Amino acid sequence: MRTITNPSQNEWQKELARPVQKMKDIQKIVKPIMRKVSRQGDKALKKFALEYDHVEIDNLLVTREEINEAYELVDEPLKDAIQQAKVNIEKFHQAQQTEDLSMEVMEGVTCMRRSVPIQKVGLYVPGGTAPLFSTVLMLGVPANIAGCEEIVLCTPPNKEGKVHPAILYTANLIGIDKIVKAGGAQAIAALTYGTESIPQVAKIFGPGNQYVTAAKQLATKKGIAIDMPAGPSEVLVYADETAVPAFIAADLLSQAEHGIDSQVVLVASSAKVAKKAIKEVDKQLKDLPRKAIAKKALENSVAVVMGNQEKAIALINDYAPEHLIINVENEDEVVAKIVNAGSVFIGNFTPESAGDYASGTNHTLPTYGFARNYSGVSLDSFVKKITYQKITEKGLQKLGPTIEVLAGNELLDAHKNAVSIRLKYLKDNQ
């Protein structure tokens, strides 16, 4: 972890540059996969399961028996923990519901807005060594609250052709009944085009490797929406003397263990704060099972000593971190000035992992600087907000002439005429 001191604004971009993502080559690999699934459907998915997951799949859909089995296999402490996380995530996402809006803007002119669920959504849950049931919660719970008609979950099977019981348990707990054994770009393709056993969806959510990311990008060209552009996960910790160095280090490492391309940034109020934290990082790193990964990630990472708080805040907003931990004495003041961040963790006892799992906020957040212009996943991500308007005869008599003037000046006479013809009708029928 490099340390830089008081960098000037024109150095920020270079010094805090994120690892470059090369998607073009990967799209070349992904395109034929997408095409094959679009043409051959389930058959292609089974073929790719054999090729990439090394397993023969007869039934792409998880069965009732497999769900029952999962209930036996998940131990009670994990069940309880999943339940607690589910309750918190539900509470916070339920609170995000917006009431229908209806207002008489002027006499006889009523405008309305209503949240309507996206009908069909696809959730992707990556495979690999760890069962990411937390992703099932973070995507499935809001999809459920939104009222999406069909929720399809795709996740790769292991070598026995099974899905990890914790994923099945969680998915079933929140009422997802279509779980598909398909992973990688082929799963995204199935959700994009639909197959015999998998419905085409309108929006695809979820993390994944670069193949999944590339496939999601290609899906957008087919009219499918995606949750947000993806990039490696990242955290920025802003700390002063009131922060406990061991906590700073633990938070930096919890991000670093995600992957070798993760980026962690420490902004410290003094050289001393930075030094103590880095010392703790080195100490804690030794005992981590994923220390090889974390070590690599730390090589991309930097500690910035920034004595001036205004400048520190400017740098944070410029970087726009996915996760931002604010661990300074005047935390409220600083938090109020943050304009670009995915999710903010405040104080010594709010580790990032709380939000990753169980505090209630969503862990699907904008990375790679997208916190400048994107929100994290929320209830909003699963609905469209449709507007409505209803104008009475009297309302049109009042507003109509305004519309006529505006349309006329934009030289759109048919637009104008749609009003004029009605006003004339009202006059003739008075």
Place this chain on the structure above:
Amino acid sequence: MRTITNPSQNEWQKELARPVQKMKDIQKIVKPIMRKVSRQGDKALKKFALEYDHVEIDNLLVTREEINEAYELVDEPLKDAIQQAKVNIEKFHQAQQTEDLSMEVMEGVTCMRRSVPIQKVGLYVPGGTAPLFSTVLMLGVPANIAGCEEIVLCTPPNKEGKVHPAILYTANLIGIDKIVKAGGAQAIAALTYGTESIPQVAKIFGPGNQYVTAAKQLATKKGIAIDMPAGPSEVLVYADETAVPAFIAADLLSQAEHGIDSQVVLVASSAKVAKKAIKEVDKQLKDLPRKAIAKKALENSVAVVMGNQEKAIALINDYAPEHLIINVENEDEVVAKIVNAGSVFIGNFTPESAGDYASGTNHTLPTYGFARNYSGVSLDSFVKKITYQKITEKGLQKLGPTIEVLAGNELLDAHKNAVSIRLKYLKDNQ
């Protein structure tokens, strides 16, 4: 305008197919333009103004004098109409503000959410024969309410190097002080990269021709967000015997005059309803100044006779129209069943042009079927919703063990450790 009767569900996609958009060839033209602007900044913009707008531009930014001049040139009736539209749009978009959310999810665990404006936004207003000041209102008003720090408006100059006074007047009225004389792909490039006189923005809004659309797509690859994917404008009118045929026709034509690739669809409850409406279309078409365009658009268009209302609604939801006019007797019942539409216009006296200009709803809406998975532009489009969490010592003691179990089961030990190290600290310091 073709008429088809009671098509079965598997024919819908084919019969109501939208005109195909070919973006690849256009991107080949747009890429070098983007590159040149990224390298040469203002110089490139001036060069392209000469090449495409046939005018030499000394000062890319509109001056105070030009604004003053515009105030003289816009006549009072137009000023009044713009003011009325502004008031309605403001009212409806102000009502979209969401209060900050803060809740103690469990003892000591507080989750919050706050809307924070996107700092810098770019608004594109196309040139051409008509001055699209309505677009300035539809984008500028919510940007203003959201509190965006910097709002940059780009629009092409005319051959005299001027911007239409109605655009300048409207932009100034809503407080946009940076108006740039730049159009086409080069304007989008300037907003994407920034130049000497134009700041780089985080999100770009606004309609445009296919070059602008292609440039916006390329901007997203540079980390800039855009309002939504673009496609030709469209309307679907659902009518029964209670609808006035002349009104149906006027609404269909007001969409058809937009461009030759516009699509208009009539869903009629009977052959008689369709026949009467089409007769009126032919009649009204004759008198339209833009009849050549409207006629071409009508060639892409179709009247569907659908006696069964449930099927008619299913077809509408399948098509997902940008603008949907519901003109049937049991309108409330039908409106409640609409799940895919950009904006809905209810009853005989609510023409689409009301929403296009002045009722208060936004006219920037998802076209091309994107109403399935996108909302129209609203106040939400100009903010990010940042989440926050603050956990007390007691809160972490309560929730911490849950996080430990979850992180441990996902094999992310550093995530677990960020909690364990804090719980240990609390135990040791009790």
